[in-house]
């Protein structure tokens with residue numbers, strides 16, 4: 001998961017790195033977790049996270065997840081097998097579908113994925129999305145609800161691709177709640193090539209993020 005950055009810290013403005021994602025406060029538990037045991041129980045792709053420690057953590061996480069409220073799905077369209085839901089529809093939903101298709105074409109292979117059947121990707125406005133005991137999150141992967149929910153950065157100016165979906169896809173793929181896998185090191189540098197630095201990138205993304213190559217998708221390595 002990614003905790004929502006404090007609004008005082010703010011999101012990166014052009015050329016200014018956003019501060020690292022909000023750190024776990026003392027005594028606060030982790031967000032949604034994914035492990036081999038949970039994966040097996042849920043029948044989803046399980047490729048990592050099979051050690052006992054993670055299984056124990058996942059047991060606690062599963063219990064905590066029961067505290068989370070279920071949200072009905074409102075799929076705007078499907079992409080790569082996933083239900084895609086915008087809590088506020090973009091002005092041109094057909095264009096958004098093309099962009100989501102393209103976004104997943106770029107991001108799924110990063111984690112060795114090709115489809116997300118049975119899952120929902122929710123692009124939401126605002127950080128008000130409880131993730132276990134955290135009341136806010138920039139991203140949350142829920143293995144019970146089969147939902148990856150990501151906040152569209154409030155100053156993204158229509159570039160929903162700047163959401164931290166690549167990060168949550170990592171939790172989906174790796175079962176690595178502590179960001180200990182070496183692949184996490186590639187997430188932050190991937191911001192530019194995934195969001196604005198490629199041929200045909202959406203004009204909104206180029207206009208807003210061109211020149212920003214770091215500071216947007218900071219990962220707290222070996223930490224929740």
Ligand SMILES: [Zn+2]
Pocket residue numbers: 001002167171177179224
């Ligand atoms: Zn995370």
